[in-house]
Amino acid sequence: NILKIYRRTTTSGVQNIKDVLCSGGLVALVASLIIWVAIFLYVAFYYTYMPSTSHIRPVHLQFKSCEEIQGPCSFPSAHVQLTKRQQLLMVGQSYKMFLNLEMPESPANKMLGMFMVCVELQGKDEILVDSSCRSAMLHYRSSLLHALSTLTFSPMLLFGHAEEKQNVILELFSDFEEDQNHPVTDIYVEIQSRHVELYSASLGIHAHFTGLRYLMFHWPLLSAAVGITSNLFFILLITGLSWYQLYQPESEEAARKFQYAALDRKDEFKFNGEPDGVNALIAI
Template identity: 55%
Template structure:
């Protein structure tokens, strides 16, 4: 009966053809399955790490940008403050014209301080004057200003001279002919703007911050359409670079913040890594703890003495293996 089994073609086919093919196919299938699972796990791990890194990089970048924006708006003052000046005067009863100098009170701010301390400012008065015969014959006149703190305390005062720019008769004739269409249509007018610089480097005092300005034109014959007080910051040093080169300054500032924030983050990460849970440590790799060589030598000597007393065979390699197995729970 056993002989018949060996010569049975079905048995021979099953033992030498079908079973080897099934084993080979199963082995290949399991191998590809394991490789696929390992590949999927590797991709998941890679995506996980990439996601965490991208989140931290994005957070560090936004923190750097936020720090630069806060520093910019804290360190840089407003460039220009403009206030309209409404001139007032005392009119004459007996004759036509002004019986007092035109003056105005300009309230710069209702709060305690508008200008930044230790920052130079240029204070100028812009006069919009018509080119009338009276203004042309007026010549020079004085413009005075006083900067006062809260309660009317005088901080600084200044007086500057001003006058219309001279134009010859030929210049006036040619200009009138050329601009006659614009003058007739009302697009252009015969006027001049005088920029009178009252303070070149005015610095506000932190103890007496300026809140009001008083302007006076010391001429009763000056004809003025309107005037405006301009306070412009005069930047120097770092503020000059940040104002005139904003893109370069932003790139340097954000890069500097990014470097220091990244350095602080990396040092904090390595400092706090020992206190992380085990499942978090396993995501980023095992953390190896260094052992003191002196403690290891003392332990080897102690084990040798114990084995010598018990008359056991030992060698250094076996002791090192035991040490390795004893340290494995600590490394996980």
């Protein structure tokens, strides 16, 4: 008898441990699934809501050469294709557009002074969306400053690790927003000077974030924590309401059946002539 009791107790304890482990594993599985769903929803929202930070395109300037004299006979111009698709920029997002000119500190550029740079933004059907013109020139440096700078950086200049050049950055658009009906796909650049000398040029489009996008870009960890926590709250709320709506009708139906069964038993006892006290007890 003692052995049977011990076996029964051991079997019951093992079964309880199995039940606890199964319940804990199920809870851990459901919790991990809910957490991963919350993370996936935030990541999907982030990549859908947040546009690309910047787009950089090289600008290959072209011009017509003169036949009689040396040098260009037309303004340097270039066609920059942003995308072959329907659109590249996000509608409703503000962008800043810059043109970076890499210019040598040559005598020609120093004598050139100011010159104009114009751009035209066109859509898929060569529809003019917007245009802008900006003036530019090399930053002034006196002869003394130029001599001191050359003397200081002479070792790097001799070994080719530095050059006598300047990067002139022009802000073409400070608050450009994409038109949903006519998205920009092509940009035409023209430098309105035949005597300008350039090493290279590039066009940069940078997103200017405000509001929620600003918070999500500059504080990504805090935004991710708040977003995932909010997703967890709503997922748990929806799961709890669904569970309540799924099992609440069954519990109400079981209570209704129990009440009907009690009433039937009460009527049966009355029919068989049972005392009123027993009937009252059954009713309770």
